[in-house]
Amino acid sequence: SGRGLETLRYGPMKPVGLENPRTGELPHAVVQLRKENRQGTLYNMVGFQTKLTQGEQQRIFRQLPGLGKAAFARFGSIHRNTFICAPELLLPTLQTRKNPQLLVAGQLSGVEGYVESTAMGLLAGINAARLQQKRKPLRPPPQTALGALITHLTESDPRHFQPSNVNFGLFPAWEQKVAKLLRGQIRAERSREAMREWVAGNRI
Ligand SMILES: Cc1cc2nc3c(=O)[nH]c(=O)nc-3n(C[C@H](O)[C@H](O)[C@H](O)COP(=O)(O)OP(=O)(O)OC[C@H]3O[C@@H](n4cnc5c(N)ncnc54)[C@H](O)[C@@H]3O)c2cc1C
Structure with missing residues (x-):
């Protein structure tokens, strides 16, 4: 990875909360297998979007403990979203x-x-x-996660627009300096308050 050899184990492979209760050992990295069918014969590997060739995927994944004899029903690929250029085409409603x-x-x-x-x-x-119902359509308040996503959709530069997960970077900037430790709590309070007002004020 261009971002460093350790990048992957700080993503979906981060072993948070997976300390072995018997030995106290924390794994270097973990692979989450997500059950895909009721019989439990099909599992997908979480976070394994990849451009590796199928041969290489097979070779590398078989080295993981427990997967030595796995049969691969599908190989990893990179998924691309289908999306419109929202800043150009959409209103905040x-x-x-x-x-x-x-x-x-x-x-x-x-x-x-x-x-x-x-x-x-x-x-x-x-x-x-x-x-x-012939009522006015609404834009959610920008202090809420719903509103922050709308800000991203409608106020991004249309020339470089890309889909985004919700994240704090999409929320309004702080008007003054706020200690990092307090930010989450303050954002949550502001957001809840704004959402309550929005819902009540518009009879949603
Ligand atoms: C491999 C993969 C892994 C992902 N993993 C995660 C994850 O771990 N966490 C996460 O948050 N997100 C994940 N995502 C993203 C997430 O799946 C999508 O963002 C989400 O499913 C989009 O929901 P949607 O309802 O908008 O669209 P979709 O889930 O794509 O639903 C659209 C539906 O419309 C139907 N449809 C299409 N055309 C027509 C038509 N003409 N007529 C009738 N129906 C039609 C389709 O069949 C489909 O059922 C993943 C995506 C992929 C591809």
Whole structure:
């Protein structure tokens, strides 16, 4: 990896909370196998998007303890999202600029991840229902995670737009210096407060 040999074990392979209770030993890195079928005969390896050739994947993955005799049903690849250029095409209500009766939900809107896609589905659903009831469609407050994703979708530079997971970098900048340790708590309080007001004020 261009970011250093240790990069991968600080991502999905980070062994957080996986200390062996008998020996107290913390593994160097772990591979999470996610069950794919009810019979438990198919598992996928979490976080293994890769450009390695299938032969190399087989050779390397077979070296992992327990996978020596694994049969590979599918190999890793790089997944690419299908998404629109939201900053150019979308309003902060998830309506399209050209046709306000058309709303975009989910990953297609330009977010990444399960929760983020669901969140954009929720907002598109709320606004579709409001349009149907002849009520004004809404933009969620930017201090909330929902609103921060909308900021990303609608205020990014359209020339370099890429989908994003939700992260603190998408929230409004601090107006003054705040100690790092307090930031999460303050953000959560502000966000909850803004969300309560938004929901109550708009009868959502
Ligand atoms: C390999 C892989 C691993 C991932 N791992 C994670 C992860 O660990 N954590 C995480 O948060 N996110 C992960 N993601 C991303 C996450 O899966 C997506 O962001 C999320 O599923 C998008 O949800 P969605 O409902 O917007 O779209 P989708 O889940 O793609 O749903 C769209 C649906 O629309 C259907 N459809 C398409 N065209 C039509 C049509 N013309 N008519 C009717 N139906 C249609 C499709 O069949 C599909 O069911 C992963 C993605 C991939 C590909």
